[in-house]
Amino acid sequence: MATKFDAIVIGTGQSGPALAERLSNAGMKVAVIERNLFGGTCVNTGCIPTKTLVASARAAHVARTASDLGVMIDGRIDVDMKKVKARKDEVSGSSNKGVEDWVRGMENVTVYQGHARFQSPNTVRVNDEILESDKIFINVGGRAFVPPEGNEEGINYLTNSTMMDIDFLPEHLIIIGGSYIGLEFGQMYRRFGSKVTIIEKGPRLIGREDEDISDTVKEIFEKEGINLRLNASCINAKKHEQGVMVEVDCTHGDTHITGSHILWAVGRVPNTDDLGLDKAGVQTNERGYINVDDELKTDVDGIWAIGDCNGKGAFTHTSYNDFEIVAANLLDNDPRRVSDRILCYGLFIDPPLGRVGMTEDQVRKSGRKALVGKRMMARVGRARERGETQGFIKVVVDAETKEILGAAILGIEGDEAIHCIMDVMYAKAPYTVIQRAVHIHPTVSELIPTVLGSLEPLE
Numbered sequence: 001m002a003t004k005f006d007a008i009v010i011g012t013g014q015s016g017p018a019l020a021e022r023l024s025n026a027g028m029k030v031a032v033i034e035r036n037l038f039g040g041t042c043v044n045t046g047c048i049p050t051k052t053l054v055a056s057a058r059a060a061h062v063a064r065t066a067s068d069l070g071v072m073i074d075g076r077i078d079v080d081m082k083k084v085k086a087r088k089d090e091v092s093g094s095s096n097k098g099v100e101d102w103v104r105g106m107e108n109v110t111v112y113q114g115h116a117r118f119q120s121p122n123t124v125r126v127n128d129e130i131l132e133s134d135k136i137f138i139n140v141g142g143r144a145f146v147p148p149e150g151n152e153e154g155i156n157y158l159t160n161s162t163m164m165d166i167d168f169l170p171e172h173l174i175i176i177g178g179s180y181i182g183l184e185f186g187q188m189y190r191r192f193g194s195k196v197t198i199i200e201k202g203p204r205l206i207g208r209e210d211e212d213i214s215d216t217v218k219e220i221f222e223k224e225g226i227n228l229r230l231n232a233s234c235i236n237a238k239k240h241e242q243g244v245m246v247e248v249d250c251t252h253g254d255t256h257i258t259g260s261h262i263l264w265a266v267g268r269v270p271n272t273d274d275l276g277l278d279k280a281g282v283q284t285n286e287r288g289y290i291n292v293d294d295e296l297k298t299d300v301d302g303i304w305a306i307g308d309c310n311g312k313g314a315f316t317h318t319s320y321n322d323f324e325i326v327a328a329n330l331l332d333n334d335p336r337r338v339s340d341r342i343l344c345y346g347l348f349i350d351p352p353l354g355r356v357g358m359t360e361d362q363v364r365k366s367g368r369k370a371l372v373g374k375r376m377m378a379r380v381g382r383a384r385e386r387g388e389t390q391g392f393i394k395v396v397v398d399a400e401t402k403e404i405l406g407a408a409i410l411g412i413e414g415d416e417a418i419h420c421i422m423d424v425m426y427a428k429a430p431y432t433v434i435q436r437a438v439h440i441h442p443t444v445s446e447l448i449p450t451v452l453g454s455l456e457p458l459e
Contacts, residue, residue, distance in 0.1 A: 001130070002123055002130040002131065002132035003031075003129060003130070003131050003132065004029075004131075004132045004133065005028075005029050005030060005031045005110075005131060005132065005133045006023070006028035006029045006030065006133060006134075006135065007020075007023045007028050007029075007030045007031070007133055007135040007136070007137065008030070008031045008032075008033065008124055008131055008133040008135070008136045008137070009023075009030060009031070009032045009033070009137045009139060010033045010116045010124065010136070010137065010138050010139060010140060010275075011033070011034065011040065011138065011139035011140040011141060011307070011309075012032065012034045012038045012039060012040060012099060012100075012103060012139070013039070013040025013041065013042065013139050013140075013141045013307045013308070013319055014040060014042055014307060014316050014319035014320045014323070015139050015306040015307045015319045015320055015322045015323035015326075016032065016040075016137065016139035016306070016307070016323075017032070017038075017099055017102060017103050018320065018323045018327075019137060019139075019306070019323045019326060019327060020032050020103065020106060020109055021102075021106055022323075022327045022331060023331075024106050024107055024108040024109050025107075026331055027108070028108060029108050029110075030106075030108055030109045030110070031109075031110050031111075031112060031131050031133070032103055032109055032110070032111050032112070033111075033112045033113075033114065033116040033124070033126050033131075034103075034111070034112075034113055035113065035114055035115045035116065037096055038096055038097075038099040038100035038103065039095055039096045039098075039099040039100075040139075040141050040307070040319075041141050041142070041308070042316040042319075043092060043095045043096050043099060044092060044096055044164070045160055045161040045164050046160070046316070047316050048091060048092050048095050049088050049089075049091070049092040049164055050160070050184060050185075050188075050348075051348060052087065052088045052091045052092065053084065053088055053188055054184065054188055054348055054350070056079070056084045056087065056088075056192075057187070057188040057189075057191035057192055058191070058350055060077060060079050060191050060192060060193075061191045061350070063077045064077050065387075068387055069387055079169070079192050079193055081166075081167050081168050081169050081192065082167045082168075084167075084192070085166070085167040086167075088164070092164075112126045112127070112129070112131070114126040114127040115127075115274070116275065117274070117275055117276040117279075118275060118276040118277060118279045118280035118282070119276065119279055120279060120280065121280045121281055121300050121301075121302065121303065122134055122136070122302060124136065125276075133302075134302045135302055135304075136302060136303045136304070137303075137304045137305075137306055137326070138272075138275070138282075138290060138298075138303065138304065138305045138306065138309060139305075139306050139307045139309070139319075140270070140271040140272065140275065140307075140309050141270070141271055141307055141308045141309060142268045142269055142270045142271055142308040142309060142314070143159075143161070143268060143269060143271055144159035144160050144161060144264060144265070144267075144268055144269075145264070145266060145267045145268055145269045146159060146264045146266075147264070147266065155237055155238070155239050155244050155262065156243050156244055156260065156261045156262065157237070157244070157261070157262045157263070157264060158261055158262065158263045158264070159263070159264055159265075160181050160185070160263075160265065163185060163263065169189075169192055169193050169194055170189065170194045170259075170260050170261040171194065171195065171243075171259070171260040172194065172195040172196075172197070172242075172243075172258070172259035172260050172261075173185075173186075173189050173194045173195070173196050173197075173259060173260070173261050173262075173263060174196075174197050174199065174244065174246055174257060174259040174261070174262045174263070175196065175197070175198045175199065175262075175263045175265055176199050176235060176237075176246070176262065176263070176264050176265060176266055177198075177199075177200065177264065177265035177266040177267070178198050178199070178200030178202070178204075178205040178206065178228070178230070179200075179205070179206050179207070179208075179265065180206065180347050181265040182198055182200075182263070182265035183198070183205065183206065183217065183221070183347065183349050184347070184348055184349055185263055185265065186198045186221065186226055187221065187224065187226065187349050187350060190224055190225060190226050191224070195227075195259075196225075196226045196227065197226075197227040197228075197229065197257055197259065198221070198226060198227070198228050198229070199229045199232045199235060199246060199248055199257070200228070200229065200230050200231075200232060201231075201232050201233065201235065202230065202231070203230055203231050204218070204230060205217050205218055205221075205228070205230070206347070208359075209353075209355070209359060209408070210359050210360045210361050210394075210408065211361075212392070212394075213353065213408060213410055216390065216391055216392070216410055217347075217349065217353075217410070219390070220349070220351070220390050220391075229248055229257070232248040232249065233249045234247065234248065234249035235247070235248055237262055240258050242258045242259070242260065243258070243259055243260040243261060243262075244258070244259055244260070244261065244262045245257070245258045245259075246258075246259070246262065268308070268314065269287070269288055270284075270287075270288045270289050270290070270308060270309040270311070271309060272284055272288050272289070272290055272309055273288060277290070280300055280303060281299075281300045282298050282299070282300050282303055282305075283298070283299050285311065287311070289309065289310060289311030290305035290309055290310050290311070292304070292305050292310045292312065292338075294337040294338050294339050295325065295326070295329050295336075295337065295338075296310060296312070296322055296325055296326055296338065304326055306319065306322035306323060306326060307319040307322055310322070312338050313341075315345055317344070317345075318341070321341055322338075324336065325337065325338060342356060342357055342422065342425055342426060343355075343356065343357060344356040344357075344418070344422055346414075346415040346418075348415065351377075351388055351390055351391050351410065351411045351412045351413075351414060352410075352411075352413075352414050352415040353391075353408065353409070353410045353414055353415070354407075354408070354409045354410075354414040354415040354416070354417065354418030354419075355406075355407070355408050355418065356406060356407050356418055356421060356422045356425065357396075357404065357405055357406030357407060357425060358396065358405045358406035359406060359408070360372060360394065360396050360406070360458070362406070363396050363405050363406065363458065364458060368398060368399075368400075368405075369398070369399035369400060369457075369458075370396055370397060370398060370399055370405060370457075370458040371396070371397045371398075371399050371455035371456060371457060371458060372394065372395070372396050372397070372455065372456060372457075372458045373393075373394070373395050373397075373451040373452055373453075373454050373455045373456070374392055374393065374394045374395075374451065375392060375393045375447055375450060375451045375454070376389075376391075376392045377389050377390060377391040377392055377393070377410075377411035377412065379447075380393075380411070380412075380444055380447050381441070381442040381446075382412060382413070382442050382443055382444050383411060383412050383444070385442065386412055388411075388412045389411075390410075390411065391409075391410035391411030391412070391414065392409075392410060392411065393407075393408075393409050393411065393414075393417075393444075393447060393448065393451050394407060394408045394409075394451075395407040395421065395431070395448070395451050395452060395455075396458065397431045397452070397455060399457070401430070402430035402431055402432060403425070403428060403429075403430060403431070404421055404424060404425050404431050407421045409444070411444065412444060413443075413444045414444065416444075417443075417444040417445045417448065420434060420439075420445050420448055421434065421448060431452050431455075432452075434448060434449060434452060435449045435452040435453055436449070437449060
């Protein structure tokens with residue numbers, strides 16, 4: 001016999017727990033199902049642990065380059081990877097425990113640990129129990145994609161998840177994939193002391209970005225001694241006496257690269273293949289992402305998909321916004337839509353990239369009349385003072401409406417300064433609002449009005 005609930009939340013990533021709390025506060029009887037670690041990707045294998053590792057890697061880099069600022073450190077800079085991992089585990093573990101304690105402490109909420117599978121549009125089996133509800137929210141996230149040839153027996157292959165388990169320094173880390181995850185781990189482990197090679201199938205790094213961003217990131221990485229192999233049209237990993245050998249067919253360089261470990265960073269797939277979605281009638285697209293409308297409803301009445309599994313965003317902040325959209329529509333009589341949000345994200349290399357809205361290339365292809373402003377970080381006081389002058393600020397504006405279409409800040413504190421632009425975009429205000437604002441000196445943000453004061457027609 002089924003146990004009835006007012007709502008069932010499957011998964012405890014960024015959106016699930018917050019939604020469960022809102023539902024329970026509204027007086028609903030809620031079931032929360034989690035089959036593995038509370039907190040999802042961000043807490044356990046994504047944002048929090050990786051950025052904790054990035055902080056350790058940056059400390060090592062700053063120590064090695066301290067003499068550039070007149071600070072002399074005697075002796076060799078060593079990195080204790082066991083201590084690095086222990087610190088990461090403490091920070092991540094605290095967040096994981098915090099989410100679990102939060103969920104288990106909610107009134108009107110029953111927590112089930114196990115694998116949820118649909119039995120029908122309104123029933124879910126978890127372990128030996130059947131749960132029933134007219135409102136079911138799927139928040140199951142995603143995982144790293146490893147191609148079939150990538151997990152050949154005996155290969156020391158890693159993903160962003162299993163990288164969290166190592167407490168040693170790979171002698172030579174080969175990373176397949178020159179996009180966001182691959183770049184963050186590449187710079188991180190190079191700074192820890194590993195030899196690093198990044199292999200990218202495309203002609204440039206982070207191919208979705210404008211070419212000037214890709215070129216600058218390439219310069220940053222090559223300056224730190226990271227080996228980059230682009231245009232790798234054929235990639236095949238094999239077991240080797242040194243660990244792993246990767247065959248590459250590139251326009252130049254060796255056709256074989258040997259290393260101690262390989263990290264696959266070639267994309268992610270949603271955790272939707274083993275939920276029994278067919279029994280519920282829930283449809284997915286060709287990549288496995290659950291089809292949802294602008295309010296995150298699936299094509300089955302009473303079932304929503306929130307977070308990474310719906311393909312509407314692959315970030316912690318978009319997952320949390322999914323919760324806000326569902327809660328506003330369901331509980332607050334406040335119509336909110338996915339289409340209302342503006343694309344924004346960060347690439348947390350050093351220096352970081354903050355991005356919002358359209359790229360310059362996208363604006364150009366749209367055919368609209370636009371203006372563009374750009375200023376190199378070498379002309380930004382904060383960057384010069386810190387001795388970190390790589391990168392630039394770029395803003396693209398609609399020439400007719402004067403609204404900001406998109407921006408990129410690749411440089412020191414770019415991931416924070418980008419929010420000045422983002423908020424003006426949400427307000428749908430003309431760029432002149434921020435151009436005429438008085439910003440604090442000396443900061444990165446103070447140069448945004450300067451950039452907007454030197455706009456030129458986009459060719």
